Amino acid sequence: MRARKPRLKPERPWFSSGPCAKRPGWDPGDLKDAFVGRSHRHPDGRARLREVIERSARVLGLPPGYRLAVVPGSDTGAIETAMWNLLGHTGVEVCCWENFGYTWLADVADQLRLPDVTVHRAGYGQLPDLTRVDFAHDVVFPWNGTTSGVRVPDAEWIPRDRTGLTLCDATSAVFGMEVDFSRLDVVTWSWQKALGGEGAHGMLALSPAAVDRLAEYRPERPLPKVFRIAREGRLLDDVFDGFFINSPSMLAVEDVLGALDWCEQAGGLPEMLARSRRNLETVAAWVADRPYARFLAADPATVSSTSICLTFTSPVLDALPPAERTRFVDRLCARVEAEGAGYDIAGHREAPPGVRIWGGPTVDSADIALLLPWIDWAFAETEEEYA
Structure with a gap:
């Protein structure tokens, strides 16, 4: 006996995990005022990028003292910018329970070739034993395993008095689930996930401890231009004030500003x-x-x-x-x-x-x-x- 076919269909049948569904009511006409055909370094273009930074920090409630930047390469570019700049000062612990955790492990072990790496593994559907993580080391982990549907239940396993940094790929968590930013020293996400924005741009948030690390530690490895957020022991403040390292899509910038409008109007x-x-x-x-x-x-x-x-x-x-x-x-x-x-x-x-x-x-x-x-x-x- 054949199953009965449903009659009704979703009004918006888009359920991709990235790029994700646009916000309700989205229309391409929303981009008509985009700052296109102009330099993003013009004061008006930079003001739009600065607005993305300021409004994102406000809506998410980033703690005082955290610095936020728009960087190239979506969430991947953001987390790799952090790893290339910060890791190697001490040992590294990597938590892996799905595809992206293992991707960041490959960066740490095979590309950066750091000598002191501890891996905490679990199969799809599980979390590793987080009580075994040593927070005297730097810790790299995803808040939410996008490919397994497994997230950390909270941030209580992360001590406030840690001496290492916590680097968190939070791209499928921010705007969608509770994230305790105060226990994270690096937080990365992209516009194309929970906000339904366009791809290719990432967000990088740094705690005061992460900023201090940039001042005290200069890795000996070469850094590609798109990863350079510090110079001669100090943060490049312009990057955290609307200065994009290469050339952003101002259509994408306009789109994420519209998404933030929708977010705030809907109730924040x-x-x-x-x-x-x-x-x-x-x-x-x-x-x-x-x-x-x-x-x-x-x-x-x-x-x-x-x-x-x-x-x-x-x-x-x-x-x-x-x-x-x-x-x-x-x-x-x-x-x-x-x-x-x-x-x-x-x-x-x-x-x-x-x-x-x-x-x-x-x-x-x-x-x-x-x-x-x-x-x-x-x-x-x-x-x-x-x-």
Whole structure:
């Protein structure tokens, strides 16, 4: 007996985990006043970049004394700028439980070739034992594992009296979940995640301790121009005051300013967090009533509210060899997409086969509620195909 196809579809069927859904009501006409065809170093262009910095810090509530910059290369450029400038002063601890943690480990071990590196590993769905992290060393970790849907539950595992620096890739956490910035010395994110902005630009926040490190430590390795945020023992203040290292897209700058407008008008950070929580609650209620679906995160306290990762089980699916299980999920996602009911919901290629639904604040919970019956239908259709 064939499954019944749903009738209703999401109004905005965009659930990609990056680039993420644009904010509700977005229109290309919103960019009509962009400062294009002009130098970004003109006072008016620089004022727009400065506005991104000041408003982002205000909306997020960055602690006093933290410095914030717009840097090239999206979140990747921001976290690598921090690592290339700061690491090597002491030992480094890297926490890895999904793709991006291992990416930063490769930078630390293979590119920077630092001699004193400790790795804390866990498989997809788990967190490593964070009690074993030595905060006399510098610590690199993602707040939220975008490809596994596993986040740290809080920042209580990070001591306030640490002597090393904490470098946090928070790109799929900021604006979508509670982040205790006071326990982080480096925080990086990009506009294309929770704000639904355009790609290629990153944000880099530094604590006073990180700024002090830049003054006291000069790594012997060469630094590419796009990573240079300090010179001769002092911070390049212009970079943290709207001076972009190369040439930014002023269309993207205009777009993120519009996203910040929407964020503030909707209720600021509290409403952004509430929207993301509602999205997770919508999926959680559905999972609780589905024997074939579960969160990839094993501990409920670590389930992400932004990159919501699900895995599937059934007698038919579980009997398939690994490669065929991947094809099963690919067929499921293709069915949903062909109907225009949900785009880009396939899990990350490195993760166990499953779906990944972006639940950040630019996504409406009503659209997620309309997506889920289509996953039911596509699962049943695909299972029948394999039975």
